[in-house]
Amino acid sequence: MSFLGRWRTNVVNQIPALVLVAMCVASTLMSDRFLSSTNITNVLLQAAVLAVISVGMTFVVIGGGFDLSVGSIVGLSGCVAAEVMLRAGIFAGVVSGIATGAAVGLANGLVIARANVSPFIATLGSMVFVRGLALLMTKGAPVVGDDGLPAGFIWFGTARLFGIPWPVLAAIFIFAIFAWVLHKTAFGTRVFATGGSREAAFLSGVPVRRVTLLVYVICGITAGIAGVMLAARLQSGQPTAGEFYELTAIAAVVLGGAALHGGEGYLYKTMIGVLIMTVLTNSLNLMGVDSYWQRIAIGVVIVAAAAADQLRAKVN
Amino acid sequence: MDSRRDALDGGAMTHIRIANVSKFFGATCALSDVSLEVKSGSILALLGENGAGKSTLIKILSGIYPPDAGRIELDGQPAHFKSLPEAIAAGVVLVPQELRVAGALSVAENMLLGYLPSRRVAGLLPCVDARAMKESARAILGDLDVNIDVDARARDLTFAERQLVVIGRALGHKTRILILDEPTASLERRETERLFTVLRRLRNQGVTIIYISHRLEEVDILADECAVLRDGRLAAMSSAPFERNDLIHAMTGRELDLQAGGARSAGDVRVSVSLPGGALTCRQGEVIGLGGLLGSGATELLRRLFGVRSGRPGERNSEYPRDVPAAIENGVGFVPGERALSLVMALSVRDNIVLPHISAFCTASGRDEQKITAAVVRLMTLLDIRPHNPDMPVRGLSGGNQQKVVFAKWLAGRLDLLLLDEPTNGVDIAAKAHIHRYIADFASSGGAVILSSSDMPELLGLSDCVVALRQGRVVGRVSRDNTYGEASLRALLETAV
Numbered sequence: 001m002s003f004l005g006r007w008r009t010n011v012v013n014q015i016p017a018l019v020l021v022a023m024c025v026a027s028t029l030m031s032d033r034f035l036s037s038t039n040i041t042n043v044l045l046q047a048a049v050l051a052v053i054s055v056g057m058t059f060v061v062i063g064g065g066f067d068l069s070v071g072s073i074v075g076l077s078g079c080v081a082a083e084v085m086l087r088a089g090i091f092a093g094v095v096s097g098i099a100t101g102a103a104v105g106l107a108n109g110l111v112i113a114r115a116n117v118s119p120f121i122a123t124l125g126s127m128v129f130v131r132g133l134a135l136l137m138t139k140g141a142p143v144v145g146d147d148g149l150p151a152g153f154i155w156f157g158t159a160r161l162f163g164i165p166w167p168v169l170a171a172i173f174i175f176a177i178f179a180w181v182l183h184k185t186a187f188g189t190r191v192f193a194t195g196g197s198r199e200a201a202f203l204s205g206v207p208v209r210r211v212t213l214l215v216y217v218i219c220g221i222t223a224g225i226a227g228v229m230l231a232a233r234l235q236s237g238q239p240t241a242g243e244f245y246e247l248t249a250i251a252a253v254v255l256g257g258a259a260l261h262g263g264e265g266y267l268y269k270t271m272i273g274v275l276i277m278t279v280l281t282n283s284l285n286l287m288g289v290d291s292y293w294q295r296i297a298i299g300v301v302i303v304a305a306a307a308a309d310q311l312r313a314k315v316n
Numbered sequence: 317m318d319s320r321r322d323a324l325d326g327g328a329m330t331h332i333r334i335a336n337v338s339k340f341f342g343a344t345c346a347l348s349d350v351s352l353e354v355k356s357g358s359i360l361a362l363l364g365e366n367g368a369g370k371s372t373l374i375k376i377l378s379g380i381y382p383p384d385a386g387r388i389e390l391d392g393q394p395a396h397f398k399s400l401p402e403a404i405a406a407g408v409v410l411v412p413q414e415l416r417v418a419g420a421l422s423v424a425e426n427m428l429l430g431y432l433p434s435r436r437v438a439g440l441l442p443c444v445d446a447r448a449m450k451e452s453a454r455a456i457l458g459d460l461d462v463n464i465d466v467d468a469r470a471r472d473l474t475f476a477e478r479q480l481v482v483i484g485r486a487l488g489h490k491t492r493i494l495i496l497d498e499p500t501a502s503l504e505r506r507e508t509e510r511l512f513t514v515l516r517r518l519r520n521q522g523v524t525i526i527y528i529s530h531r532l533e534e535v536d537i538l539a540d541e542c543a544v545l546r547d548g549r550l551a552a553m554s555s556a557p558f559e560r561n562d563l564i565h566a567m568t569g570r571e572l573d574l575q576a577g578g579a580r581s582a583g584d585v586r587v588s589v590s591l592p593g594g595a596l597t598c599r600q601g602e603v604i605g606l607g608g609l610l611g612s613g614a615t616e617l618l619r620r621l622f623g624v625r626s627g628r629p630g631e632r633n634s635e636y637p638r639d640v641p642a643a644i645e646n647g648v649g650f651v652p653g654e655r656a657l658s659l660v661m662a663l664s665v666r667d668n669i670v671l672p673h674i675s676a677f678c679t680a681s682g683r684d685e686q687k688i689t690a691a692v693v694r695l696m697t698l699l700d701i702r703p704h705n706p707d708m709p710v711r712g713l714s715g716g717n718q719q720k721v722v723f724a725k726w727l728a729g730r731l732d733l734l735l736l737d738e739p740t741n742g743v744d745i746a747a748k749a750h751i752h753r754y755i756a757d758f759a760s761s762g763g764a765v766i767l768s769s770s771d772m773p774e775l776l777g778l779s780d781c782v783v784a785l786r787q788g789r790v791v792g793r794v795s796r797d798n799t800y801g802e803a804s805l806r807a808l809l810e811t812a813v
Contacts (some may be wrong), residue, residue, distance in 0.1 A: 185682045185683060192663055193663060194665050199657050
């Protein structure tokens, strides 16, 4: 390929990053508060929960699937964590919150990999089912206990290390681990192969059913972690927490350029997608844009990103 | 005017004229200054290796790509179609390799999809006139002398029948030019003969046909004219009868020794399974051929030998591997008939090659990229996979190079039994020769090979012994003695039970 052609391909492949930079520049020009350290910290804090969810979603999408239940998992696991924490302490609460996510992910994976139900229908069902479970368990009320959640847990949601909030550090840590799993291990290669072509992967000795099962378990685990993180920030278990997160996470993955038909993508690019979604909301807030208009703007951005993805596919 | 009189008197008016057509993709030149003419009512065979520009040329003719330079004329009129529908409207129809039929619709509906006849119920409500639709479909199929039920669902048809439905659909469009991309790649002999009868009939009705094939023997019996492309240029143009060696030379730019084989001696039994009608045994250093027509059960047998279970009850059998990973662990490699089943197209050459043995290329800290690179570079050099870029997605490679990647996959680990299902399907002549030589070398070095192929010369040329299969039953054997040959194999396969 000529220099120009390669250059063009490289530029097109980096469109998400360029969009993010352009958005930051525009926000800086339009609001002097955007670059303040308070606001940057705020953006990162908001991005942290979405980032953790999107890590798991990237596995599912690259593996050729789809998960609509993550928002409901965030709600349920936050409530379970809070409930258990009030009785058995922080550690047990955190573990059971994450285990809740893993259990829902396992159920999704079994229905999809064993019973061959389409991922869309299977996770649409569990999205409604799990939200119902969260509301039933809490009778629709936030879980705070009589004296609030344990102080150590709330500390995690508010404290900082060298000025960086703990949830942000946790998100970076989770990203690093799963980036290694996806891009550096045999399992990661098998996820790409399964999403790229199930049949070819199967005939290459990839245990495709187990891989499919595991990506949903991973997605459940990360959504469970996100639920616990969000509960710490909200200082309570909210049964309605995480609504629409599934859509925002899928949008972030697609914005990052992972192919929705599976087999292609990078975890770091999903993080760019997450930052685009967060910066967009943040700068619209800073500019005082009405929240109804914000939704319209976000919808436009998602479709525009998908159109840009088609352009990328063409150039490649 | 004289020239006009000539055209009328001569009767041989030029139907398609392609003049100085070029096409670039980025900096890659796919077609360079190609000029050729096809006479009305003749069959042109378009030959060339993978990547020679055949597909690009037919895509330009049928409106999928615009040419970057040059002119195309039909009956003297410029014909630059901007889209496939525009070309179809002008009577130029492409029958692609992968057929697009709507499986849930009937044969008649599929054939008349673009212009369903309608009538009005009670003079008001427009609706599809099912009777008229079926009659038109029957008439078209009758013209082709093809017997297919117009009420059948398209998904219940065989590949060959679907192909005829797609051709029938084209005829409904008042087609002047019919372009077929490797139409016989998935057909067996009888189906191929039926297709050729249909194509000859169409030619006699005045349809001009452009036909892409890798099979030189078909070109001999079907084509009136033959154009050979090589590296995007027209390398040769000739009329029937064709000189086969000249065509090969024009395609590859060199002479090829198509005969593979070498001295080898059979060792211990590598695999032995009992089948209805007899046992199938393959020794080390031996190539066993599986001969059969469509539905012979050869593909199913190869898949079972590779550990693929169909899920039917009662198939638990210790003669076969437990599952695919167990088979791979045990040194078995499988090359399926379709490359879409053997390669993950979006994945790099590198990852495709290491995929079956990926665990062996990993340490506790993840993939050992140095070890992977060493193995991949060695195999890409050994099999001459081009371009020599391990990080390129496999879908960017030509068919022949993709097939070499499939072989490389199995060579990356232990391999002593190779199961091959149509290993040279859709592969050009040079790559085919490479693959044949590779199979023979593998057997000479002590590997066991079980080969299924509908290409009889290939099957007989490579095998030490051919087992004839019909519906999963062993119906006979052709061994290398004085009766070894196509005639005795055909006799076994085609006689009634």
